Amino acid sequence: MSRKMKNKVINNLQIERIAAEGKCVAHYEGKVVFVNNVAPGDVVDVRVTRGKNSFMEGEAIVFHELSKERVDPFCSHFGTCGGCKWQHINYELQKSYKRQQVIDQFTRIAKVDTPEVLPIIGSNKTQYYRNKLDFTFSNNRWLTREEINSGETFEKNALGFHIPKMFDKIIDIEHCYLQGGLSNEIRNKLRDFALKESLSFYDIRNQNGLLRNLIIRTTSIGETMVIVQFGEDNPNQIELVMQFLKHNFPSITSLLYIINLKKNETYHDLEVNTYQGKDYIEEEMEDLKFRIGPKSFYQTNSEQAYELYKVAREFAELTGEEIVYDLYTGTGTIANFVAKRAKSVIGIEYVEAAIEDAKLNSKVNGLDNTSFFAGDMKDILNDEFLNNHPKPDVIITDPPRAGMHEDVVNMLLRLEAPKIVYVSCNPATQARDLALLAEKYKIDIIQPVDMFPQTYHVENVVRLTLKS
Numbered sequence: 001m002s003r004k005m006k007n008k009v010i011n012n013l014q015i016e017r018i019a020a021e022g023k024c025v026a027h028y029e030g031k032v033v034f035v036n037n038v039a040p041g042d043v044v045d046v047r048v049t050r051g052k053n054s055f056m057e058g059e060a061i062v063f064h065e066l067s068k069e070r071v072d073p074f075c076s077h078f079g080t081c082g083g084c085k086w087q088h089i090n091y092e093l094q095k096s097y098k099r100q101q102v103i104d105q106f107t108r109i110a111k112v113d114t115p116e117v118l119p120i121i122g123s124n125k126t127q128y129y130r131n132k133l134d135f136t137f138s139n140n141r142w143l144t145r146e147e148i149n150s151g152e153t154f155e156k157n158a159l160g161f162h163i164p165k166m167f168d169k170i171i172d173i174e175h176c177y178l179q180g181g182l183s184n185e186i187r188n189k190l191r192d193f194a195l196k197e198s199l200s201f202y203d204i205r206n207q208n209g210l211l212r213n214l215i216i217r218t219t220s221i222g223e224t225m226v227i228v229q230f231g232e233d234n235p236n237q238i239e240l241v242m243q244f245l246k247h248n249f250p251s252i253t254s255l256l257y258i259i260n261l262k263k264n265e266t267y268h269d270l271e272v273n274t275y276q277g278k279d280y281i282e283e284e285m286e287d288l289k290f291r292i293g294p295k296s297f298y299q300t301n302s303e304q305a306y307e308l309y310k311v312a313r314e315f316a317e318l319t320g321e322e323i324v325y326d327l328y329t330g331t332g333t334i335a336n337f338v339a340k341r342a343k344s345v346i347g348i349e350y351v352e353a354a355i356e357d358a359k360l361n362s363k364v365n366g367l368d369n370t371s372f373f374a375g376d377m378k379d380i381l382n383d384e385f386l387n388n389h390p391k392p393d394v395i396i397t398d399p400p401r402a403g404m405h406e407d408v409v410n411m412l413l414r415l416e417a418p419k420i421v422y423v424s425c426n427p428a429t430q431a432r433d434l435a436l437l438a439e440k441y442k443i444d445i446i447q448p449v450d451m452f453p454q455t456y457h458v459e460n461v462v463r464l465t466l467k468s
């Protein structure tokens with residue numbers, strides 16, 4: 001059946017609900033059909049793009065009825081850009097779908113007794129909430145169907161975002177609603193300047209071109225970091241670009257550049273040059289200051305990161321007497337955030353540079369009860385480590401999307417800390433890990449937090465207590 005279904009058009013399909021990863025679900029002849037860019041309540045004709053025995057995937061090609069749940073997308077790039085795919089769904093519903101995702105994953109995968117999932121903590125800002133954006137220069141601009149059909153000629157160079165699943169096509173962004181401050185102005189003026197000066201935009205297929213990548217980071221106290229990645233080591237042209245930014249945007253507090261002659265855009269292993277200002281920006285949370293270097297991770301929605309960390313700290317119920325482990329600590333933000341309410345905090349993280357930042361952030365904030373260790377969690381958190389460090393009273397764990405390695409889960413089961421606070425950006429892998437932890441732990445509270453409005457992503461915090 002699978003191959004025969006490909007390209008078949010299914011008429012008048014009623015879109016029913018939203019499933020994992022933001023795809024909408026419909027049914028056709030008893031099979032599930034996943035459809036992108038629609039809303040529950042839409043009635044559409046769908047062209048099947050992929051047919052498997054148990055499910056199909058398709059794209060809506062004709063809309064017969066539009067859902068009452070729809071709102072008008074605010075961004076002119078909606079539908080092409082992969083950034084804010086849920087703009088057509090009102091925010092109240094986005095929140096309820098996110099909470100439902102947690103319920104669905106916990107029911108389907110964890111299959112353990114759970115208390116009712118609390119209402120999601122929404123984001124006050126539903127636009128301009130990101131503190132970091134990463135734009136790519138390309139000589140291979142993505143043209144929409146309307147642009148192609150218009151017969152006009154368009155500029156081939158672009159500065160914007162990758163088209164989903166197309167590594168070599170970039171959508172040219174005129175206005176992005178994700179980041180406030182000077183972000184849109186810096187990007188647009190820099191692109192116009194580069195075009196005027198005939199500077200080359202990167203050619204990803206042939207791996208050449210001067211302008212490669214632009215990263216803009218902002219903080220709630222008004223600091224801005226701009227990093228330009230160059231694909232060619234051309235001192236005169238680099239100077240031209242950096243002078244332009246320096247003179248036109250004097251409020252940039254950290255103006256940096258990187259020469260990247262490698263095949264990929266990652267720069268963790270490259271030298272970062274400070275052109276003007278400091279080599280870091282600062283963020284504040286309560287009475288803490290966090291230094292964010294060009295290679296440091298920081299949660300991309302600062303205001304919601306604060307809400308998330310408050311939930312984690314509240315769930316930890318610290319009295320000042322506890323030994324806390326902060327697993328997957330990143331730059332130690334959670335560790336430093338809870339440190340004043342704990343006896344001591346041990347943070348563990350894979351990336352060595354992040355651990356250096358974590359230590360620096362403790363120092364900057366005068367915290368002397370934290371210690372940080374770099375390495376793979378499953379290797380660091382072993383018997384030798386536990387023989388040399390006090391056992392935890394509370395474990396806070398915030399793993400990447402893949403969740404925790406099974407060895408780490410097994411170690412947590414052996415450690416038997418009275419409380420575990422599990423922060424996750426992927427309820428599916430969180431549910432998988434909770435199913436294993438259920439051997440010794442019961443779930444007593446579940447709190448979703450929305451860090452990324454207009455997307456299907458949901459953050460979820462769970463507290464587990466050791467069964468007696």
Ligand SMILES: C[S@@+](CC[C@H](N)C(=O)[O-])C[C@H]1O[C@@H](n2cnc3c(N)ncnc32)[C@H](O)[C@@H]1O
Pocket residue numbers: 297298299328329330331332333334348349350351354375376377378398399400401425
């Ligand atoms: C979701 S982030 C959490 C960051 C931090 N808690 C925060 O709020 O800023 C997950 C972190 O886990 C780290 N990580 C990923 N795999 C790891 C592993 N196998 N061992 C240790 N750390 C790992 C990543 O480098 C990243 O910093």
